[in-house]
Amino acid sequence: MIYRDPELVQTVQTIIEIVGTFAFAISGIRHASAKQVDWFGGLVCGIAVAIGGGTMRDVMLGVRPFWMTSSIYMICTVLALLSIIVFAKYVRRLNNAWFVFDTLGLALFTIAGLQKTLALGHPFWVAIIMGCITGSAGGVVRDVLLNNVPLIFRKEIYAMASIAGGLLYWGLYALRIDVGLIVVICFLFICLVRFFAMRYHISLPTLREEEIKE
Amino acid sequence: MIYRDPELVQTVQTIIEIVGTFAFAISGIRHASAKQVDWFGGLVCGIAVAIGGGTMRDVMLGVRPFWMTSSIYMICTVLALLSIIVFAKYVRRLNNAWFVFDTLGLALFTIAGLQKTLALGHPFWVAIIMGCITGSAGGVVRDVLLNNVPLIFRKEIYAMASIAGGLLYWGLYALRIDVGLIVVICFLFICLVRFFAMRYHISLPTLREEEIKE
Amino acid sequence: MIYRDPELVQTVQTIIEIVGTFAFAISGIRHASAKQVDWFGGLVCGIAVAIGGGTMRDVMLGVRPFWMTSSIYMICTVLALLSIIVFAKYVRRLNNAWFVFDTLGLALFTIAGLQKTLALGHPFWVAIIMGCITGSAGGVVRDVLLNNVPLIFRKEIYAMASIAGGLLYWGLYALRIDVGLIVVICFLFICLVRFFAMRYHISLPTLREEEIKE
Numbered sequence: 008m009i010y011r012d013p014e015l016v017q018t019v020q021t022i023i024e025i026v027g028t029f030a031f032a033i034s035g036i037r038h039a040s041a042k043q044v045d046w047f048g049g050l051v052c053g054i055a056v057a058i059g060g061g062t063m064r065d066v067m068l069g070v071r072p073f074w075m076t077s078s079i080y081m082i083c084t085v086l087a088l089l090s091i092i093v094f095a096k097y098v099r100r101l102n103n104a105w106f107v108f109d110t111l112g113l114a115l116f117t118i119a120g121l122q123k124t125l126a127l128g129h130p131f132w133v134a135i136i137m138g139c140i141t142g143s144a145g146g147v148v149r150d151v152l153l154n155n156v157p158l159i160f161r162k163e164i165y166a167m168a169s170i171a172g173g174l175l176y177w178g179l180y181a182l183r184i185d186v187g188l189i190v191v192i193c194f195l196f197i198c199l200v201r202f203f204a205m206r207y208h209i210s211l212p213t214l215r216e217e218e219i220k221e
Numbered sequence: 222m223i224y225r226d227p228e229l230v231q232t233v234q235t236i237i238e239i240v241g242t243f244a245f246a247i248s249g250i251r252h253a254s255a256k257q258v259d260w261f262g263g264l265v266c267g268i269a270v271a272i273g274g275g276t277m278r279d280v281m282l283g284v285r286p287f288w289m290t291s292s293i294y295m296i297c298t299v300l301a302l303l304s305i306i307v308f309a310k311y312v313r314r315l316n317n318a319w320f321v322f323d324t325l326g327l328a329l330f331t332i333a334g335l336q337k338t339l340a341l342g343h344p345f346w347v348a349i350i351m352g353c354i355t356g357s358a359g360g361v362v363r364d365v366l367l368n369n370v371p372l373i374f375r376k377e378i379y380a381m382a383s384i385a386g387g388l389l390y391w392g393l394y395a396l397r398i399d400v401g402l403i404v405v406i407c408f409l410f411i412c413l414v415r416f417f418a419m420r421y422h423i424s425l426p427t428l429r430e431e432e433i434k435e
Numbered sequence: 436m437i438y439r440d441p442e443l444v445q446t447v448q449t450i451i452e453i454v455g456t457f458a459f460a461i462s463g464i465r466h467a468s469a470k471q472v473d474w475f476g477g478l479v480c481g482i483a484v485a486i487g488g489g490t491m492r493d494v495m496l497g498v499r500p501f502w503m504t505s506s507i508y509m510i511c512t513v514l515a516l517l518s519i520i521v522f523a524k525y526v527r528r529l530n531n532a533w534f535v536f537d538t539l540g541l542a543l544f545t546i547a548g549l550q551k552t553l554a555l556g557h558p559f560w561v562a563i564i565m566g567c568i569t570g571s572a573g574g575v576v577r578d579v580l581l582n583n584v585p586l587i588f589r590k591e592i593y594a595m596a597s598i599a600g601g602l603l604y605w606g607l608y609a610l611r612i613d614v615g616l617i618v619v620i621c622f623l624f625i626c627l628v629r630f631f632a633m634r635y636h637i638s639l640p641t642l643r644e645e646e647i648k649e
Contacts, residue, residue, distance in 0.1 A: 039588070040642035047595055048588025049642045051575075062495070067276070067286050072495050075561050095643050133289050147265075147366070152575070154584050156368050160253070160262025167261055214254035214263045215309050281490070281500050347503050361479075361580070370582050374467070374476025381475055428468035428477045429523050 016187070020115070027112025028080055030105055032057040032087035033098065035149045042153050046088065052149050053084045059145030064120050064137045068127055106205065114197035117142040117169040118190055121176060131180075135173030142169040164204035164211065172197035230401070234329070241326025242294055244319055246271040246301035247312065249363045256367050260302065266363050267298045273359030278334050278351045282341055320419065328411035331356040331383040332404055335390060345394075349387030356383040378418035378425065386411035444615070448543070455540025456508055458533055460485040460515035461526065463577045470581050474516065480577050481512045487573030492548050492565045496555055534633065542625035545570040545597040546618055549604060559608075563601030570597040592632035592639065600625035 035056035036049040044052070058074040065072045074080040091098050098105075120141025124134035143159055143166040150157040159165045172193045179189045203209065249270035250263040258266070272288040279286040288294040305312050312319075334355025338348035357373055357380040364371040373379045386407045393403045417423065463484035467477040486502040493500045502508040519526050526533075548569025552562035571587055571594040578585040587593045600621045607617045631637065 036642070040644060042584055042588075043641055043644055044584065044588035045639040045641050047639050048585065051585075051588065066280055066494055067289070069283070069285065069497070071497065075495070075557060078558075078560055081560070081564075091642070129289060130292075132292055132295070136295075151365055151579055152585060152588075154368060154582060156256055156258065157262065157265075157366060160256075160258035160265065160366075211259040211261050213257055213259050214250070214305070216254060216257055280494055281503070283497070283499065343503060344506075346506055346509070350509075365579055368582060370470055370472065371476065371479075371580060374470075374472035374479065374580075425473035425475050427471050427473050428464070428519070430468060430471055 023111050023115045024119075025079065025083060026108050027115050028057045028083040029087050030108030030112050031145060032084040033091065033105055034109060034146065036088055036091050037098075038149055038153055038155075040091070044153075046092065049091070050084065050088050052152055053087055054081070055148040055152060056145040057084050057087075059148035060116065060141045060143060061120065061145075063144050064124070064141050067140075068124060068129075068137070070127070110198050110201045113142045113165070113169060113201060114172065114194045117172055117197055118176070118193055121173055122190075131177045135170060135177065138173045138176075139166050139169040142166070162210060164200065164209055167211065168197050168200040168204065171200055237325050237329045238333075239293065239297060240322050241329050242271045242297040243301050244322030244326050245359060246298040247305065247319055248323060248360065250302055250305050251312075252363055252367055252369075254305070258367075260306065263305070264298065264302050266366055267301055268295070269362040269366060270359040271298050271301075273362035274330065274355045274357060275334065275359075277358050278338070278355050281354075282338060282343075282351070284341070324412050324415045327356045327379070327383060327415060328386065328408045331386055331411055332390070332407055335387055336404075345391045349384060349391065352387045352390075353380050353383040356380070376424060378414065378423055381425065382411050382414040382418065385414055451539050451543045452547075453507065453511060454536050455543050456485045456511040457515050458536030458540050459573060460512040461519065461533055462537060462574065464516055464519050465526075466577055466581055466583075468519070472581075474520065477519070478512065478516050480580055481515055482509070483576040483580055484573040485512050485515075487576035488544065488569045488571060489548065489573075491572050492552070492569050496552060496557075496565070498555070538626050538629045541570045541593070541597060541629060542600065542622045545600055545625055546604070546621055549601055550618075559605045563598060563605065566601045566604075567594050567597040570594070590638060592628065592637055595639065596625050596628040596632065599628055 032053035035052035035054070039049040039052035042048075058072070058080050062072045062074065117138040119138075121134045121138035124137040125131070129137075146159055146165075147157045175196055176189055176193045179192060180186075246267035249266035249268070253263040253266035256262075272286070272294050276286045276288065331352040333352075335348045335352035338351040339345070343351075360373060360379075361371045389410055390403055390407045393406060394400075460481035463480035463482070464477040467480035470476075472480070486500070486508050490500045490502065545566040547566075549562045549566035552565040553559070557565075574587060574593075575585045603624055604617055604621045607620065608614075
């Protein structure tokens with residue numbers, strides 16, 4: 008089966024990783040530009056989205072942050088910044104492409120975070136949380152830096168797609184299904200959940216408003 | 222003496238830990254609901270308060286974050302979210318109960334953080350800072366996520382109760398008092414400081430306002 | 436040559452470190468006072484600037500945060516708070532002095548972060564990032580805590596001076612120049628870049644504003 012060819016799997020994974028990192032960085036830089044920050048601010052917000060979640064995960068897992076082991080993530084972010092500075096108008100028109108790439112990134116980073124956590128001997132429920140952090144905590148860091156209430160607290164399902172994918176991984180794993188197949192299924196599942204949530208504006212219910220007496 | 226019965230001590234400690242975690246999570250979710258975030262946002266803010274401080278402490282101490290070793294903290298937070306979704310009206314009426322539970326949590330987490338730091342061989346002044354972080358940094362993370370200036374920078378004495386308790390611990394320890402007794406005294410002391418500060422609206426003075434020429 | 440006298444170097448470095456930490460803490464407390472927080476809030480913001488960057492660096496490098504190894508950093512911050520409470524009016528008049536001290540701190544902390552990272556066996560590009568984080572991430576934590584978009588995303592060149600100094604370090608190192616000399620050159624270079632940027636209001640260009648369709 009095709010997902011068993013290790014070389015192909017590696018190539019596909021690397022491509023998605025680069026494209027996803029680039030899309031994550033673009034998201035950080037675009038949100039930054041809405042707050043009229045300078046190029047350095049854009050770069051930091053791009054980095055925050057691209058590596059923020061994985062860095063939190065690695066710090067909690069007690070391993071060396073992944074971005075220190077290869078300069079590809081920083082290079083992707085710098086290229087994303089240059090693209091936006093030079094091709095701002097065109098980048099904006101690619102809205103749908105960024106959405107697709109961002110979703111591929113979410114799915115890939117979720118599964119990567121989940122597998123890394125499992126490989127270190129942690130239980131599944133920790134791995135699912137780490138998968139979710141890998142995929143979506145970077146966007147939270149971006150929003151905190153830019154002084155916004157995190158988007159994923161208010162909009163279409165995003166982090167929940169990641170958690171749902173993690174739970175599906177757990178279920179399929181318990182059924183002793185081949186890991187390669189699980190990865191493919193979960194990857195597609197996360198992408199689909201995200202696409203449907205976006206297409207039909209599916210959000211979680213909002214908490215009933217409450218006045219806090221401080 | 223009663224605080225020397227290891228089984229009883231363990232049981233009491235576990236109960237306070239669960240009640241405290243629950244109260245901390247409730248605090249996160251209620252503040253989140255004031256910003257009209259969705260259920261996921263509420264969950265994240267609940268988790269932030271319940272485990273944020275202890276996680277910062279453990280990351281700085283270089284040990285595995287405590288919440289990864291037992292799912293009880295996540296379960297408490299999910300239950301807190303469900304309670305608020307289902308019983309919002311009743312939860313709101315329990316204002317005083319939450320205050321009491323939150324204070325018990327503050328006292329317990331302060332002492333737990335302090336003892337964990339000492340056990341790792343750090344000096345007392347580091348342990349007092351870590352106790353304070355364990356008890357109150359989670360609320361700061363909540364406020365940062367929700368785009369508020371941290372409440373503990375502006376309101377009744379909270380973190381200072383934690384620091385005062387830590388200093389008292391140090392003093393009693395220097396007097397070679399039995400550790401079990403120290404814990405009981407410091408626990409009650411932190412609770413009392415917090416109750417009095419709340420009852421009589423005791424705050425620290427505000428810094429004189431200053432215009433920063435940016 | 437004078438920079439080769441180990442005792443003198445040590446003394447100068449310690450003095451700059453104390454003065455820099457003090458200036459960093461002052462910056463945190465002054466920004467805090469603009470938001471009318473209480474003394475504790477001022478202390479936390481002072482600590483955030485004084486040790487925030489180095490703590491992030493050490494956590495990512497997997498070593499014990501530097502401030503745990505000596506109480507000098509906390510003492511400096513407490514003294515900074517006391518100075519502002521007691522001498523607010525005079526502290527304000529020293530604007531230029533704080534700018535000079537803050538710049539010395541930026542240059543020293545950048546080089547310290549860079550060298551610590553290199554000593555742990557990381558490549559130069561990681562060390563340059565860590566130098567920048569050491570020098571400027573504390574100010575970002577301050578701004579996040581106080582609910583501001585980070586100043587270094589919007590104003591005169593600050594973090595870029597740190598990065599430029601790191602790149603210069605790399606270049607000179609590749610030329611096999613004596614490390615003591617490199618440190619002196621890079622230190623002066625970072626200070627000069629910062630002074631010129633401030634004097635002539637040199638900023639990076641702002642990202643073109645973009646409306647994000649959420």
